[in-house]
Amino acid sequence: MQKVIARINTLKKLIQQDQLDGFVITNNIDQFYLLGFYFYPGEAVLLLHEGGLVCFTRQLYVEPLTQQYPFIRVIGQDKQMAAAAIKEVQDLGLHHVGFDAGKESYLSGNLFKVSGLVEAQSYVSAQRQVKDAEEIAALRDSCKIAYDTYEYIRPLLKEGMTELEVAAEMEKYMRIRGVSATSFLTIIAFGENTANAHHETSDRKLKYNEAVLMDFGCIYKGYCSDMTRSWWFGDKEPAEYTKIWNTVNKAWKAGIAAEKPGKTGQEIDAVARGIITDAGYGEYFTHRLGHGVGLEIHEEPCNDQTSQAVLQKGNVLTVEPGIYLPGKFGVRLEETTVITDEGADILTRP
Numbered sequence: 001m002q003k004v005i006a007r008i009n010t011l012k013k014l015i016q017q018d019q020l021d022g023f024v025i026t027n028n029i030d031q032f033y034l035l036g037f038y039f040y041p042g043e044a045v046l047l048l049h050e051g052g053l054v055c056f057t058r059q060l061y062v063e064p065l066t067q068q069y070p071f072i073r074v075i076g077q078d079k080q081m082a083a084a085a086i087k088e089v090q091d092l093g094l095h096h097v098g099f100d101a102g103k104e105s106y107l108s109g110n111l112f113k114v115s116g117l118v119e120a121q122s123y124v125s126a127q128r129q130v131k132d133a134e135e136i137a138a139l140r141d142s143c144k145i146a147y148d149t150y151e152y153i154r155p156l157l158k159e160g161m162t163e164l165e166v167a168a169e170m171e172k173y174m175r176i177r178g179v180s181a182t183s184f185l186t187i188i189a190f191g192e193n194t195a196n197a198h199h200e201t202s203d204r205k206l207k208y209n210e211a212v213l214m215d216f217g218c219i220y221k222g223y224c225s226d227m228t229r230s231w232w233f234g235d236k237e238p239a240e241y242t243k244i245w246n247t248v249n250k251a252w253k254a255g256i257a258a259e260k261p262g263k264t265g266q267e268i269d270a271v272a273r274g275i276i277t278d279a280g281y282g283e284y285f286t287h288r289l290g291h292g293v294g295l296e297i298h299e300e301p302c303n304d305q306t307s308q309a310v311l312q313k314g315n316v317l318t319v320e321p322g323i324y325l326p327g328k329f330g331v332r333l334e335e336t337t338v339i340t341d342e343g344a345d346i347l348t349r350p
């Protein structure tokens, strides 16, 4: 409960700095971050104001929420929660209430706007960028399960298995370990499918002597993991595959070695991309180097070609360079990392 109160107080300070006397939170992941209570999307609207926190939510949550959070005013409201929050703003006499302009739909944002609320920043997203010790521990656990899944599945691969069968085996293993879901749709690619950076896992069967790529992760205690491994399945690895694998291997290592507080995501991307470009494969690295990871699989800050965000201790980001040779094969190697005082730790390795 200390943590809930601390996060709410931090948010209160952030909105006060911008002269707001209130703020509505409708995004369910932001709500989970603040309260540790999981609403499905559209099930609650929170109104934070100087005098407290009001939660408009489905009737069925009123009892458990009131029990768990005695300091929140919980109001049962099965429909039109946003309208109820607007009415509360008026009843409380608040004048500068903000809404997260980056997260509302056109309709809900417009409703807030015509009702006198003002477009504001994604304060909770900003808070979520710096993970505390408990969050890092959860991310570490989530990444450990992902890594163990890789160790589990790799020796089980055999000719004739389909990409979907491999994905199903991995997902079953993770689920039994206590994960609530995968972080995203598990990508398993064989042969020429590895050249497609966002391949859709299919009924393609594995043959001896071809490339394998797996990109996957899970959600554990609310936190996502993300890792990618690529290797040659067989005993006749083509020289070109070895060459691109070694280049990508060098790139991720250099990217992670460059990560530290004070650097921008753009600088990290440039370090890893430089290695791939120097090896002559720049045009085959077709995506950003990495993205933030937390309660969602894609968050800020990112390691990409335009990111000016300055890395700070507690940011969690992926480093995932790749080289994709159309019609042949591709290699991507990915780790989830956490920024420390002096550098970065890898979470997706033992």
Ligand SMILES: [Mn+2]
Residues within 6 Å of the ligand: 226, 227, 291, 318, 320, 334
């Ligand atoms: Mn990723």
